[in-house]
Amino acid sequence: MSNISASLTNKFPGRGEQIEHLLSLLGEESDPTPQCIFIYGPTATGKTSVTRELFTKYDSAGQHYAFINSIECFTQRLLFERVLNSWAGHVPGVENRFANYARCDNLVDFVNCVRDLLHGKQEKTHYIIIDQAERLRDRGPMLLTSLLRLSELSDVNVAVVLISNVVWDKFRPRHGGAFDPVLVFFSCYTKQQVLEIIERDCPAGEPAKFFLTFVDAIYEVFHRNCADLNELRHLVAMLYPKFVQPVFEKQANRSEFTRLFKLCQPYFSAASERLYLREISTTEWQKYSAISSAKTAPEDVTMSIHQMAENNEGLDLPYYTKFLLIAAFLASYNPSRLDAQYFARGKGPNKRRTKVFTQDSLGGKDRQQLLGPKAFGIERMLAIFYSIIAEPADSSVDVQIQIASLVTLRLLSKVSAGDRLDGIKCKCNVSFETIRGISRSVRFEIDRFLYDFT
Structure with missing residues (x-):
């Protein structure tokens, strides 16, 4: 156990306490x-x-635990059969016609299969590890409770490990019957831990001290608006080549950190607006940003990135998802009192009446685009969506899933508590240039439906 603990603590800085706790439980x-x-x-x-x-x-053979992602196993049957395949060492393939170890259509079949498979194998605990476990709450009223009591139901040595971003108080089954598990909390990384983790991404041949100074600057600039470690690592990977470029162009030395930071400032601005939403990939960023060097005027550097995003004709989203995002932008930036004027069926926006409300359209302090996006209800967004699409939406399109995808991609951000989509409020996270590109790709004239963007 000590060897495992030392190896994992060295590989995952800042997680030594959690590793020791888990090993003590196992x-x-x-x-x-x-x-x-x-x-x-x-x-x-x-x-x-x-x-x-x-x-x-802990189990190098891999036959005493099953690692399940509940997003992939979106039905009970998929979850049950994936667990049995892992424990039995069974791999569906051509030779077995892609058949699973056993067919489990319901919980009773699963309990019986577990009992038969693990009978006489009580000397070692078998584990079910479920990532994104909060999805189990929508898979039937008794699934979670039954998994928590699987050892009792099957009379074999089985344990369940649940991984989630949701606290247990919101996770606990409402109907009861489930005991409280042992809790292991993974706290946010401190600044020192973040620097220690990202320091390992230092490119080959680069001075570690110089790279760490740059990472420290990135953290100070972005950590308030970007607490996600994965996003910070992405930003570092994107911006460091541009940061060090003036050194190779003989415009500055590595000791002139302030000058290097100033030369890279346009890329910092472009990255904060574009990269967090992943409108462009790492490869695209490096390709298009390479057009401009540190000698280029800051305005040209920023413009090259913005033009590239616009030429890409918006985000690569499904057809109806683009209209949902357009509806979200309209709901965020248009006053709700004007919805009937702009989106009533059979009528276009009333230009004569619009002039009454756009008297401050030359840059007054109350312009909505300067105030930023406002929160809106999902019901209002759907009403705008069904109003602006040219033809009725296909019955096979699951609008709720597409809305959830926009939230997952952070194109929409939730501003109210709750997990059900029909009761939350959101804001639209995309810029006007982005939504204009998306509108062009679906041939929708968004300028005619915006309140004060003209």
């Missing part, structure tokens, strides 16, 4: 294990990576 092969371990914490705190690596070293 214990030796013959030690009793809690029936359920609940691992939770904010996004990008190492929950999934640490747990996966820990079990890989």
Whole structure:
């Protein structure tokens, strides 16, 4: 155990306490294990990576644990059969006609299969590790409770490990019948821990001290608006080549950090607006930003990035998802009192009446585009969506799933509590240039439906 702990602590800085806690709960092969371990914490705190690596070293054969992502296993049957395949060492393939170890259509079949498969194998605990476990709450009223009590139901040595961003108080089944698991909390990384992690991304041949100074500057600039470690690592990977470029162009030395930072400032501005939404990939950023060197005027550098995003004709989204994003932008920047005027069926925007409300359209302090996006209800966004599409939406299109995808991609951000989409409020995160490009790609004249952008 000590070797595993030392190896994992060295690989995952700042997670030594959590690793020790998990190893103490697992214990030796013959030690009793809690029936359920609940691992939770904010996004990008190492929950999934640490747990996966820990079990890989704890059980090198890989036949005593099943690592399941509940997004992939979106039905009970997929979850049950994936678990049995892992425990039995069964891999669906051509030779077995892609058949699973056993067919489990319901919970009763799964319990019986677990009992038959693990009968006589009580000397070592078998684990079910479920990532994104909050999705289990929508898979039936008894699934979560049954998994927590699987050891009792099957009379075999089984434990469940749940990984989630949601706290247990919101996770607990409402109908009861489930005991509280052992909680393991993964806290946010401190600044020192973030620097220690990103320092390992230092490019080959670059001075580690110089790279760490740059990472420290990136953290100070972006950490208030970008607390996600993965996004910070992405920003560092994108911006460091542009930051060090003047050194190779003989415009500055590595000791002139302030000058280097000033030369890279246009890229910082462009990155903060574009990269967080992932409108362009790492490869595209490097390709198009390479057009401009540090000698180029700052305005030209920023414009090259913006023009590239516009020439890409917006985000690569499905047809109806683009209209949903357009509807969200209109809901964020148009006053709700004008919805009937702009979006009533069979009528276009009333130009004569619009002039009454756009008397401040030359840059007054109350312009909505200067105040930023406002929160809107999902019902209002859907009403605008069904008004602006040219023809009725295909019945096969699941609008709720597409809205959830926009939230996951951070094109929409939730500003109210709750997990159900029909009761939350959101804001639109995309810029006017981006939404204009998306509108052009679907041939929608968004300028005619905006209140004060003309």
